[in-house]
Amino acid sequence: MTDRQSYRRRLLALGALLPLAIAAAGAALILSWLPTLPGEVAVHWTSSGADGFAPPLTLAGVLLLSAVLFGAIVVTALWNASGGRGGNGRILLAVSAGLPSFLAVAFAGILTPQSGGGDPRTIEFPVAALVAGIGCAAAVGALAWMLAPTAPPRDRMPEPVENLQLARDARVVWIGTASAPRPLLLVIGGVAAVLLLVGAALTFTIGAPGLVLLAASAILVVACLTLSWRVRIDDDGLVARPLIGIPVVRVSLGQVKEASVIDVSPVDDFGGWGLRYSSSGTGVILRTGTALRLDQTGGAFTITLDDAPRAAGLVNALIARRSTAESSR
Amino acid sequence: MLLTVDPSSPTPLFQQVADGVRAEVIRGTLQAGSRLPSAKELAAALHLNLHTVLKAYQLLRDEGLLDLRRGRGAVLTAQAAMLGDLAAAVPQLVARAKAAGIGAPALSALIKEEYSK
Helix, strand or coil: CCHHHHHHHHHHHHHHHHHHHHHHHHHHHHHHHHHHCCCCEEEEEECCEEEEEECHHHHHHHHHHHHHHHHHHHHHHHCCCCCCCCHHHHHHHHHHHHHHHHHHHHHHHHHHHHCCCCCHHHCCCCHHHHHHHHHHHHHHHHHHHHHCCCCCCCCCCCCCCCCCCCCCCCEEEEEEEEECCHHHHHHHHHHHHHHHHHHHHHHHHCCCHHHHHHHHHHHHHHHHHCCEEEEEEECCEEEEEECCCCCCEEEEHHHEEEEEEEEECHHHHHCCCEEEEECCEEEEECCCEEEEEEEECCEEEEEECCCHHHHHHHHHHHHHHHHHHHHCC | CEEEECCCCCCCHHHHHHHHHHHHHHHCCCCCCCEECCHHHHHHHCCCCHHHHHHHHHHHHHCCCEEEECCCEEEECCHHHHHHHHHHHHHHHHHHHHHCCCCHHHHHHHHHHHHCC
């Protein structure tokens, strides 16, 4: 078994199976209590007492759904991670295991005093349940943190910059797209669709709590739209904009000292995907692999591009031509 | 994709744009289904007249390489894949011609003659 395979097995075990098992156990517990619970239980409180009510099955559903959706994103995101600090991967795994632990314990704590009849409106806010949930989440999260697998290092072999020659009067443009891997886009899109459906259903049946899911769905859709960028390089410099049109990133050619090709790992080098600001400079980081790096006077700009060797060659040729033109003036 | 036009070259500008797109197809940077930038965007980036770029796109459409539809933009057709495949066969032919001391004009004349049969 290769390092990559054993890493992925542990990733699946910690990021998917563990949270699913915890959520399933919590859901099974809720199901076993169903006969003793009222048709609607208190699920929301204000300072004056319980004001939100829902069938207990909703709680089981929320528990399972959150574990499945969050686990799917975490596992896809870390599937191709490469060795390094790995801190961000650990956090994701800890949250993925901690979230269902919190919900399972908190829901159990909410339901315990409501079993055996009685009016749900008289139930008090279960502070102890929440505290116990947070404690459990911290313990399970810490365990996942400790057991988190270290991704095997990937051979970083950046391709050499292509050597381009430009005629003095030639006009040139390079146009390309920088896009996240399709599986990641599909998983995020799928999760957004599920959240939209469930959120709409909950909003109509229970009310306000469903709006949270609708908001989460909207955020994921926007995230998807910022994971594909259109990039243009010409005499003026580089312009990159995502499908939704904002924000526009511009790098003026006059600011660029040198272009190079590097091999990036999103989580290790930039702490994630999208438009990033990190110690490695600004970056439009959408996948692992080859990227164009522009060294500027005020810090570096990096963008993941399939055709990075040629893009870098073009930027260097444009810089060379500009400096020749300036010196001959 | 990388496009270069040189106004000081004797080749017409629209021809240079079309050649550039074809070269990118042969390189594999553009594939069947790839969307070309809008004529407006390309004209602005290359400081060309919009009609020059449109003429290049129409030339490529007449060759069957490009699908021009209102609203969908310029999309490369399945023929782009054929052109790419065909390009892979060329180096061998050229290598044989070179080994035999046959230059590019003679080889292109051979190919043109084969077409006119």
